Amino acid sequence: MNFTIREDAHAVLLPAFANLDFDEVMVPFVENGGWSILIGETRAEYVARSMSDDRLRSETAEIFAARLEKLTRLRPDLIVAVDQELAGIERLKGIVPELPRLDEALAMDRQELENRCFEMAVAARALGVTLFLAPVADVVTGTNPWLEKRTMSSDPIEVARLVQAFVTGVQRAGIASATKHFPGFNDLAGDPAVEDVALETPLDEILANAATFRAAIHAGSKAVMVGPTVVRSIDPAEPACTSPAIISLLRKEFGFSGLIVSDDLDAPATMRDRSLAETAIASLVAGADLLLVAGSANLENLSSSIVDAVERGTLPATRLAEAADRIRRMAAT
Numbered sequence: 001m002n003f004t005i006r007e008d009a010h011a012v013l014l015p016a017f018a019n020l021d022f023d024e025v026m027v028p029f030v031e032n033g034g035w036s037i038l039i040g041e042t043r044a045e046y047v048a049r050s051m052s053d054d055r056l057r058s059e060t061a062e063i064f065a066a067r068l069e070k071l072t073r074l075r076p077d078l079i080v081a082v083d084q085e086l087a088g089i090e091r092l093k094g095i096v097p098e099l100p101r102l103d104e105a106l107a108m109d110r111q112e113l114e115n116r117c118f119e120m121a122v123a124a125r126a127l128g129v130t131l132f133l134a135p136v137a138d139v140v141t142g143t144n145p146w147l148e149k150r151t152m153s154s155d156p157i158e159v160a161r162l163v164q165a166f167v168t169g170v171q172r173a174g175i176a177s178a179t180k181h182f183p184g185f186n187d188l189a190g191d192p193a194v195e196d197v198a199l200e201t202p203l204d205e206i207l208a209n210a211a212t213f214r215a216a217i218h219a220g221s222k223a224v225m226v227g228p229t230v231v232r233s234i235d236p237a238e239p240a241c242t243s244p245a246i247i248s249l250l251r252k253e254f255g256f257s258g259l260i261v262s263d264d265l266d267a268p269a270t271m272r273d274r275s276l277a278e279t280a281i282a283s284l285v286a287g288a289d290l291l292l293v294a295g296s297a298n299l300e301n302l303s304s305s306i307v308d309a310v311e312r313g314t315l316p317a318t319r320l321a322e323a324a325d326r327i328r329r330m331a332a333t
Helices: 005-011 023-031 043-048 053-058 061-067 069-074 102-107 110-127 156-172 203-209 211-218 244-253 276-286 299-312 317-332
Strands: 013-017 036-039 079-082 176-182 223-226 235-239 259-262 291-294
Touching (some): 005 299, 023 299, 061 069, 079 317, 110 156, 176 259, 203 211, 211 223, 235 244, 244 259, 244 276, 259 291, 276 291
16 A cells, blocks of 8 residues: 555654544544554653542543544554553553562562563553553663663663563563563663753673663564663763654664664654654654654644655655555555
8 A cells, every 4th residue: 555755754753642632633644644542641651650549549440441432443462551660650450450569570580470461461452452562671770860760770681681571471362562671771860851961871781781672672672762862982962852863772782673763752852952743754864754743623634744754855765655555554464
């Protein structure tokens, strides 16, 4: 099937919503070529690493599944993503079997942990979820307020073991795993979601810690999310999400051929005084496929800016088509 540039421009966007009231924006988005949605959490829930009491009281598995029905009628292969992290943010808390606590996971053998992840993912798949933005494979050895209470160990070997069990378990249940945040952010002075910070770690240390991503890729992780900040030792100018050097490292050195997902493109550490449209186009040019953005009426303007970039020659049509095709292929599996 042939798709238009406009349809491709919609296909590469992953709109995020903090609640289940998304039809007004998502129905036209899907009708115009969109293929994915992130059912996320509020900023307060993100910071707390926990779903609110109000959400836990009001949101049931039946309500969650029912809210997706209109979209999946329009797009049966819709990619439905959530943050469902082992030892971090669990968006589906209270409506699917809980993942083990970190201390429990660390004490489990790989098969036992894989089975627990599988059981949780089976329930999530029954709700209509098809993609977990997880696991967090970063190895934090210094300070990192962004990833506080979301990482699993300061030991790359131990993190690799947990990552492989998670990826294998959830993908056995039919949910794709987007391992994050490449190339790994072991020490950040601030939160890239609220300020422009950079990773200053030497390259050899980054690559040693990135053994966790090699483990995820070896386990078959269908997607990898690239991080939001400048990694000074690899690319001193561009944040990971918009860095050709970092995405090339993932593709060539790490041998990853699956879907590359950006982190939130409206983060100050990613935008760096650019507009959201300029940041999105830079991310596509760098080699990212699926772009995480806020779900709002601005989606149409953002899609139009991507089309304009193709028409101006700033973004090769082949690069956009490659990204959109990779998304559609994953949606169909």
